Amino acid sequence: MSTYEQNIKQLKETIKIQRYYGSINSLMAWDLWQGLPVDGREYRQSVTGYFIKEASNLIKSNETKKLVEYFRELDDNRYENIYDKAAARVLINKYDKAVKVPIELQIEMNNFTSTAQMAWKEALDKSDFNMYKPYIKKSFELKAKVAEAIDNTKNPLDVLVDDVDEGLTVAKIDELFSELKVAIIDILEKIRDKNETIDDSFLNVNIDKENVKSICSHIVENSFFDKNKGTYQEVLHPVLYGVGPRDVRVTTNYKRLIPCIFSMLHECGHGIYEYSGNDKVVEYSLYGGISGTMHESQSRFYENLIGKSYEFWQYFYTFLQSEVNEFKNIDLDKFYNALNKVKPSLRRLDADELTYNLHPIIRFEMEKEYFQGNLKTDDFYEAWNAKYKEYLGLEPKNAKEGVLQDVHWASGHIGYFQSYTLGNVYGGQFRNKLLEAYPNVYKEISFGNFDSLNKWMYENIHQYGNLYTQNDLIKKATGEEIKSKYFIDYLYEKFL
Amino acid sequence: MSTYEQNIKQLKETIKIQRYYGSINSLMAWDLWQGLPVDGREYRQSVTGYFIKEASNLIKSNETKKLVEYFRELDDNRYENIYDKAAARVLINKYDKAVKVPIELQIEMNNFTSTAQMAWKEALDKSDFNMYKPYIKKSFELKAKVAEAIDNTKNPLDVLVDDVDEGLTVAKIDELFSELKVAIIDILEKIRDKNETIDDSFLNVNIDKENVKSICSHIVENSFFDKNKGTYQEVLHPVLYGVGPRDVRVTTNYKRLIPCIFSMLHECGHGIYEYSGNDKVVEYSLYGGISGTMHESQSRFYENLIGKSYEFWQYFYTFLQSEVNEFKNIDLDKFYNALNKVKPSLRRLDADELTYNLHPIIRFEMEKEYFQGNLKTDDFYEAWNAKYKEYLGLEPKNAKEGVLQDVHWASGHIGYFQSYTLGNVYGGQFRNKLLEAYPNVYKEISFGNFDSLNKWMYENIHQYGNLYTQNDLIKKATGEEIKSKYFIDYLYEKFL
Missing domain, CATH: 1.20.58 (Methane Monooxygenase Hydroxylase; Chain G, domain 1)
Structure with missing residues (x-):
């Protein structure tokens, strides 16, 4: 040797x-x-x-x-x-x-x-x-x-961001976030009136936990998730833990059906990325995927770009109606519109696909102000509420609705929140390439065929684990560095 | 130093x-x-x-x-x-x-x-x-x-038994088991006719899992188990895992209420023994209790000598009636008699307190024959059925009812089964001493006061962890070596 x-x-x-x-x-x-x-x-x-x-x-x-x-x-x-x-x-x-x-x-x-x-x-x-x-x-x-x-030698937040998202800087995030904010606020103003008339109250169905669990697992397992590689548990906060190369743990909360469907899609999106390293990647212990934005791009892709698409529900809505009595007399269009109703909200995990992006931006800005020395954690309650008022026009009534809603800052995920919104940005880039490769991919999904989707994801992202850095992989998969254009185009296309 | x-x-x-x-x-x-x-x-x-x-x-x-x-x-x-x-x-x-x-x-x-x-x-x-x-x-x-x-230099079963139950031999077990068998068969013959008339069909109530869980945890937590030191999970086979000095995991099966109550009492009996080492015992990492017979004596004590006593249900039956509609018109005596109906059965975990003892004896005898070279594991199915026929007068219809019912042989617990029946024998000795120290202990239990019971257990057994060997501890706690007399006396007293 x-x-x-x-x-x-x-x-x-x-x-x-x-x-x-x-x-x-x-x-x-x-x-x-x-x-x-x-x-x-x-x-x-x-x-x-x-x-x-x-x-x-x-x-x-x-x-x-x-x-x-x-x-x-x-x-x-x-x-x-x-x-x-x-x-x-x-x-x-x-x-x-x-x-x-x-x-x-x-x-x-x-x-x-x-x-x-x-x-x-x-x-x-x-x-x-x-x-x-x-x-x-x-x-x-x-x-x-x-x-x-x-x-x-650097601002601590730059170091923490680089630790989560290798190669990314606070300045670059600021640039991307400004572009996004302009677009989101523009769309929001244009659709606000129309959206206010959409009825989504019927989504709040009362179903016992066992049923919620079986509905959610049916959906993820019949679209992309391999139940031999992951198990589900109910806890307070939905999270994904990777325990081995073919072993992930999905935790979620079975209290409310609709939020649970999307948190399961989200965590299982992390899951498929985490457990899909190819054999060589596993042999080299490079499995698990790239943390931060790349990982969040996968969870949010399955949750939103797939899970909130019309075609996804063309396939799954019949099943859902068969399980939920309250939906028997609601037609697919009404259901889809309710799911996608844009309505600023206080909780990140309840947010619609458009205004969601503002929630991580608020948290990131607070972290920035903290590390610039302009904000103390003792004042986070007030700062949070002020930002929600400014960006979303809503003010939390208490800490539970506000600053306490996420576990991240307690679990040491500081310099992490940007990855959710940037994950969406990556998602826009991936969607663009996916459609170039498989123009019929959404049509196939409407028939329950997820092969093209999962194949593209596996070949371009999942199989590689940590083989590449984030910047190298996005360039390899899409030919470009991170760019907000595609996600912004998608938002305009979907919501206008 | x-x-x-x-x-x-x-x-x-x-x-x-x-x-x-x-x-x-x-x-x-x-x-x-x-x-x-x-x-x-x-x-x-x-x-x-x-x-x-x-x-x-x-x-x-x-x-x-x-x-x-x-x-x-x-x-x-x-x-x-x-x-x-x-x-x-x-x-x-x-x-x-x-x-x-x-x-x-x-x-x-x-x-x-x-x-x-x-x-x-x-x-x-x-x-x-x-x-x-x-x-x-x-x-x-x-x-x-x-x-x-x-x-x-020894028969392998003697080595395995000594590994589980330090100081115990196959010969000693044989001696204890023969005494027990005589007594059990004698009692069984005397009460068979009377017991056949007892109606216990109403025990088979139909309750959802969430309720079973809350009833069972109410009972164990209001008698002896500290929920800050253990958590419950539902799996197929009830087991207790000790993870740390103050950290145990109770697994059980919430399908059927009555069996679940007793498997929870059993596993939590292991649990309290496992987590109750005194501070010095923890400091020296001697916590967890003595494996084998001593551990099983604790689980079976709480399950049977306490949990199947009349006084235990004098206290808890009102609560149970308030939770289970089917019990509203059943009086305490009828409930107690049904719980304690002696009826040979195929499943160890469903057995009554008397015939239970024969189930581990059957398994131990099969292990003995295997290590004597007289029985092959390939023939365990038939050997099992023949022994059930001989000892209990019943024959399993299939492997699920028979040789497959316990996980032990798969989990490497070979040379272990004797500890269940011997645990009962220890239990008889402890009960005798407990009553000497606290003659009113059962009366107190009927009022929901478990202090004397738990105090005696803590002071004489639980606090010591692995500080003593099994033989030393039984002598310290009861003044005698293992002896079947007290348990046999108890069985005669209870069932005749």
């Missing part, structure tokens, strides 16, 4: 073991919601702390250091294939971050976010922002420390 | 880390039923394999070896307290087993049992013993290998 081959072998082994640790960590994160009893939390932190440290010791070991040095000095053209090269890139990133961010801070971050998420849940139940204040404060402070440890 | 103190410190640290590995392993075992999708199984085996090996490497390391040697040579009277001594005993046991059983066999056993349990579930669904044959065969073969690795 040549030195190169030996090093590649060791590289694959090293990443594989890091993924093993990632796997148990992800299982424990899922279990936080899923099974962990209150009095088990303290001990759980010792367990996660121990394994985070073990993984860190391995990545910072002398063996890994030598390996990293070897690949850092290796010329790009010396790699025998793209998998070797990608694995080296991933290892170097992991190593640099492990060396830069002190292990004590990593463990503190992990322990703190698990505590903070439970505190968030209690604050949400009581709709009490004051209870949440110390947690959100510390969460931002810890993330600032992480950002400084990675690169103290 | 003296050498002794340094070694004790290292001892505590070593056991603690072994428990961390145990904790993730237990979480993954629970997750097998709870969340793991089919296509995730293969990867899961790599993950568990890796961590089992890591834990084994740590326990077999030179540092641990030196530590073990130090404590092996240390005089018993040199230990400064019982915790130090117990921790040394636990470490030496763990070390010896790790050294004796090859790591490849440990990993094979772990991977095989997770596959076999899933195969068991499929075979059960199809009631097909042929599907199960290769798995049960290999399970017994692997366990025989484990037994030989531990001690090849």
